[in-house]
Amino acid sequence: MAAMGALLKFGALLLAAVAACVAWEDGDVWDYDGHKLKDSDFLALWPLPQKVQSSAVSFQLSASRFQFTHAEGSSAGSDCSILQNAFRRYFDYIFGFTKKDRDQRRRNAAGSEVLELQVAITSPDAECDGFPSLTSDESYELSVDQPSAVLKAPKVWGALRGLETFSQLVYEDAYGARNINKTGVSDFPRFAHRGVLLDSSRHYLPLKVILANLEAMAMNKYNVFHWHISDDQSFPYVSRMFPDLSQKGSYHPYTHVYTPADVKMVIEFARMRGIRVIAEFDTPGHTQSWGFGQKDLLTPCYTGSSPSGTYGPVNPILNTTYDFMAGFFKEISTVFPDAYVHLGGDEVDFSCWKSNPDIQKFMDQQGFGKDYSKLESFYIQRLLDIVSSTDKGYMVWQEVFDNGVKLKMDTLIHVWKGNEAQYQAEMARVTGAGYRTLLSTPWYLNRISYGQDWRDAYKADPCNFTGTDAQKKLVIGGEACLWGEYVDASNLTPRLWPRASAVAERLWSDQGVRDISDAYVRLVQHRCRMVERGIPAEPLFTGYCRHEYSGV
């Protein structure tokens, strides 16, 4: 460390106002003598901040003396539960369970010690009691010096990101003492929407697993939990208005459901970490489980001229369907505070609709001919109108756009299909039509293969498509998806982490941060840090962590 010298990373910061996909100056890192440095010369920062100035000057941190404080003039004080909660969390991360230092009575002889991190929220409204949103300001500036380090952020959301960075800068010296180097960081996310999708329908995920993953998301500066809560297999969401949905449609009505209190807990736990919770209630396909608790909601399939006893997608020709949806999404709009709800709309199988004579008659009346995608659009259109009336924005899977449904311009189109060329073409089409979009195709982390497949996730970039600057500005980010067919509490966390960390850096850091061998060095350390913090993230390759996972 002593020989490292002072580092300066620049380029990105000057262009903070430019959209994430627009190319800018080289984001490489240089020392004061003009030598190009690798990102891993920094401590194991993950995702890499936009700008870091480091130096070899190190300070100590004492568990018995160090404090997080609210800076004078900060718009947040000790009544700001988000910050107070984060202070406790990061104190634990930094000092572990060794609250009592041996050096409690004597100061470091050298006297170089960071005694506090002053947190200053600089805008008048810190948003301590708010929810994070697509437009939340997550920027921060961190200056580590003695005796006081200073973290400045316009809002608490940036302060949360800065606290994570601060904790990542702390390292143990050979004697186990906590050290931190004189450092300056200016940071902000490249993309506003950085999400992880978990699927609680294919397998029920105990609350413990969801909370642990929110914890891990915060360590990776993710800010959206996309909760794919229902699907064909089960409906675990306990609706106050339609309790039969989970009573009859969950794997078990008491042990495999999310009660209103559970949902509240997830949302608040996420809010404390600057993470939005966007619920997805996917319709009209992927709804088999809804049918058990809501009569006539699904389309009866026919064999010849009589009902076969099986059911297809939501029945789009009955008024009762829309009455139900209006009631249901009104509830959802109050339960989930986020401004967006994800309405799904993917993979609608037309075979059941085709078999049903009432549907056929309706198709004729509407003049849809044999084009069932028109019927799908008919349904989605009415659903969007219903959801709009609850003052929510919506996200939809790409098929809704592909099928030509008329969408409000604030709709977010979620791209998930195809190979690289296909998803890039889709990103071009969606943004060409003026819609904002986010990418998931290369980040279906449920798909596994032998070896270091995090590299592929790391290499993908949501801006790699042919389009104008104006189009690129419409890319709001992406999501790592862990569909639930083959994961549950037994294997979810190590399968997701640190593979989702690769996506996290792609979505947070400068577009120019792409050196895979440098990323490897930092990610190995970041993974060990997650393990040390209790997240059983799997190893990237051979080796060991000083603190190994102690579970089974």
Added chain:
Amino acid sequence: MAAMGALLKFGALLLAAVAACVAWEDGDVWDYDGHKLKDSDFLALWPLPQKVQSSAVSFQLSASRFQFTHAEGSSAGSDCSILQNAFRRYFDYIFGFTKKDRDQRRRNAAGSEVLELQVAITSPDAECDGFPSLTSDESYELSVDQPSAVLKAPKVWGALRGLETFSQLVYEDAYGARNINKTGVSDFPRFAHRGVLLDSSRHYLPLKVILANLEAMAMNKYNVFHWHISDDQSFPYVSRMFPDLSQKGSYHPYTHVYTPADVKMVIEFARMRGIRVIAEFDTPGHTQSWGFGQKDLLTPCYTGSSPSGTYGPVNPILNTTYDFMAGFFKEISTVFPDAYVHLGGDEVDFSCWKSNPDIQKFMDQQGFGKDYSKLESFYIQRLLDIVSSTDKGYMVWQEVFDNGVKLKMDTLIHVWKGNEAQYQAEMARVTGAGYRTLLSTPWYLNRISYGQDWRDAYKADPCNFTGTDAQKKLVIGGEACLWGEYVDASNLTPRLWPRASAVAERLWSDQGVRDISDAYVRLVQHRCRMVERGIPAEPLFTGYCRHEYSGV
């Protein structure tokens, strides 16, 4: 259950003396009316026993009254620690933590209750204080009736397998009461060697993880833990005679080593479950970590005419090498009680040997020309002589056979290379030369892919090669291998289970047990049973267990 009627599975038992690979009568299951039944009509027995007679007659089991007892005339009594230990384990598995039943005072009105399982060890030497071996008798007969069930086995090893089967027959009725049906089971393993390889060198595996996996192995009737304890990456085995090997060659000399006490604990924990511990100390390749603690053991590599500072395989031309090996394997022969030690011998890279002028001179002296496999054989030959002098048998990877090393006829050749056609040809060659062999190629479970890859493992069969009956008799079994490059405590257990269960059934059950959809139904239940017993086995597909895993 009531409509199931009495079932009878036959065929296999009559041919118990015939080697596992030789085809025999159809092992299908029939009821008394001649209807063919699926295996899954039995309870979730895994691996499926050779012969099961079931009936709809059910009995209750009460936690407050049920006992395991030593049958009159059994050669094992309450001083048999293997059985006493197993009784406690299976009592817990069967009754969970609800030791006190509500029905403690009143008997079931119907009076049909199994009050005890009498365990009778029928041969004069129960082997209570012995170690399991390649020739251990693991057969057992189980008769479940009221008021007493009876488990007969020649040795404790069969009793352990029978206790597992007994515990698998117990099910909960709708009221949570424990039930078991009138059942007869005659069972024995198809193969004598049914192993799991874990690699504690690429990543150190905490003792807890090894013990948990021994526990899971017993649930699947595995009987060999192949401990690939050292490799290039680290040498965690603490040698009494050569302590520097781990002191300098482990990831950390205190936190990432197996002490003599640790090794003893693993061996005893395994013995209690009828599992052999076969240690592998792989040489002459895969030995980088040995070089740190044993001077001159590895071959110095050269660049041109001077040493490059790097090292290759074990140096086969120095007498000190063989002195070391003699001392080392003498220790190993006393530390590991099993009659076999695995000597490795795979993947020797000749480039370093080729670069070294002393090696070249030695090659000339020996008349090896440029054939470095002759040098490899020279080394292996001397190593085998050393190990033979310790009265141990040895297992080797297939290369040792492929390179024409002269082997004792009791050598076990471990096949691991190639595609299906290639490993089948190798099995034919090895057995054609009269050697016993075991298969691992299709069971490299470290290799993962998306979806239900347990099916491929399940479909493979070690007897599928062209050869005579005499050759087939030389197949002693196989091993599921979980190489450690990408697994450690964070993800090992769910990655291995229940995929290794598929291999377990292939190695235990009748060759005719191959119905994949039937296996699916039973394996789903078996996996949930493992989860309930504390093993985080991953899910096969969508769905749920009544008792979900509660970890993260």
